[in-house]
Amino acid sequence: MDLTHRPRRLRRDGVRSLVSEVDLSASDLIAPLFVDATTDERQPIESMPGHERVPVDEAVARVEEIRETGVEAVIVFGIPESKDDRGSRAWAEDGVVQRAVRAITAETDAYVITDVCLCEYTDHGHCGLIEDAAAESPDLTVRNDETLDLLGKIAASHAEAGAEMIAPSGMMDGMVGAIRERLDADGFTDVPIMSYAAKYESAFYGPFRDAADGAPAFGDRRHYQMDPANAREAMREVELDVEQGADVLMVKPALPYLDVVSAIRREYDHPVAAYNVSGEYAMLHAAAEKGWLDLEGAAYESLLSIKRAGADLILTYFAEDIADRL
Numbered sequence: 001m002d003l004t005h006r007p008r009r010l011r012r013d014g015v016r017s018l019v020s021e022v023d024l025s026a027s028d029l030i031a032p033l034f035v036d037a038t039t040d041e042r043q044p045i046e047s048m049p050g051h052e053r054v055p056v057d058e059a060v061a062r063v064e065e066i067r068e069t070g071v072e073a074v075i076v077f078g079i080p081e082s083k084d085d086r087g088s089r090a091w092a093e094d095g096v097v098q099r100a101v102r103a104i105t106a107e108t109d110a111y112v113i114t115d116v117c118l119c120e121y122t123d124h125g126h127c128g129l130i131e132d133a134a135a136e137s138p139d140l141t142v143r144n145d146e147t148l149d150l151l152g153k154i155a156a157s158h159a160e161a162g163a164e165m166i167a168p169s170g171m172m173d174g175m176v177g178a179i180r181e182r183l184d185a186d187g188f189t190d191v192p193i194m195s196y197a198a199k200y201e202s203a204f205y206g207p208f209r210d211a212a213d214g215a216p217a218f219g220d221r222r223h224y225q226m227d228p229a230n231a232r233e234a235m236r237e238v239e240l241d242v243e244q245g246a247d248v249l250m251v252k253p254a255l256p257y258l259d260v261v262s263a264i265r266r267e268y269d270h271p272v273a274a275y276n277v278s279g280e281y282a283m284l285h286a287a288a289e290k291g292w293l294d295l296e297g298a299a300y301e302s303l304l305s306i307k308r309a310g311a312d313l314i315l316t317y318f319a320e321d322i323a324d325r326l
Contacts, residue, residue: 021308022307022308024300024326025326026069026070026072026322026323028307028313029314030273030314031075031319032074032077032315033054033074033075034051034053034078034079035053035054035078036078036079037095038079039055040057041055042054042058047206047278048207048281049285053079059076059100059103066319067108069320069323070323071319071320071323073113074104075114076101076112076114078090078096079096081096085124086129087120087150090118090121090154091150091154091156091157092157093160097161098158098160101161102162105162111165112162112164113164113165113166114165114167115169116155116169117168117169126142127142127171127172128142128143128147128172129142129143129150142170144172144174147170147172149178151178155168155183156182156183159188159191160186164191165192166183167194168193171199171225171226175195176195176241176244176245176246177245180193180244193247194249194313195241195249197241197250198237198250198251198252199250199251200227201225202253202256204256204277204278206278207278207281207282231263235264238264238268242270247271248270248273250273250275251274252274252275252277253275253276254274254276254277254280254314255305255306257274258305259309261306266310271313272310272311273314273315274314274315276306276315276318284298303316303318
């Protein structure tokens with residue numbers, strides 16, 4: 001038996017860290033922030049232990065808590081005080097995200113990203129305009145082209161409030177181009193776009209929809225979010241977003257789609273982001289509560305696997321806990 005090659009030689013303490021192939025740091029992580037215009041006090045999110053909806057007046061304090069762990073970037077999601085069929089509070093000057101971003105950028109040094117979508121703002125819970133009779137139709141879809149103008153308005157209003165990066169998540173065809181055109185026209189040529197370039201219709205979004213009050217009132221999103229069976233289609237989606245000017249390419253969810261993250265990393269030089277979504281977070285918590293696994297160890301390993309697959313940035317609800325460990 002030839003034992004000339006013994007990989008275990010490099011697994012001993014002292015040398016193990018020197019030959020580690022992937023490094024995870026707090027600066028890789030983006031922490032989600034839920035700002036709620038309907039409450040005057042913090043509201044725990046039952047399906048996402050450790051996370052809360054915070055009132056606008058608490059947004060700065062919440063961001064300061066995140067920054068203390070070493071996490072440098074936050075992404076802001078808003079729960080508006082009212083909804084309508086167009087989601088008009090999404091681009092209001094005094095909207096929940098706009099107010100929160102003004103305060104956060106004025107009083108903290110966090111890097112502020114904003115989610116651009118309509119699902120939290122429409123009374124029907126879909127990511128764009130729909131037909132009046134859509135509730136009766138089994139083939140519900142969004143009026144894509146009419147929605148693009150609204151996404152541009154939202155993005156411009158966020159940039160005007162001080163957002164440093166725009167992250168459109170609605171999976172509308174042409175959304176990156178429409179937002180880039182509007183940002184440039186309004187003088188925000190230096191504001192980058194992190195596109196949810198490959199966003200799947202996933203079963204792992206449940207807790208987020210509870211947190212952001214963004215579940216569809218009827219129907220589902222299969223006609224505009226991607227089929228979980230498709231990987232080649234993801235590459236076509238990414239190529240279109242690159243052509244339209246996307247600066248960062250996001251895959252959502254992360255763990256079930258590490259093959260997609262890896263493929264994008266090989267094909268493109270753009271920074272790649274992955275969203276370690278609410279269901280991935282919640283299932284680890286649920287298993288840990290039963291004593292079936294170590295929460296911190298499983299969370300760290302999950303994020304390390306996402307980084308190893310090729311993600312440069314990881315949006316995760318574990319950001320603060322893992323940053324503390326790091």
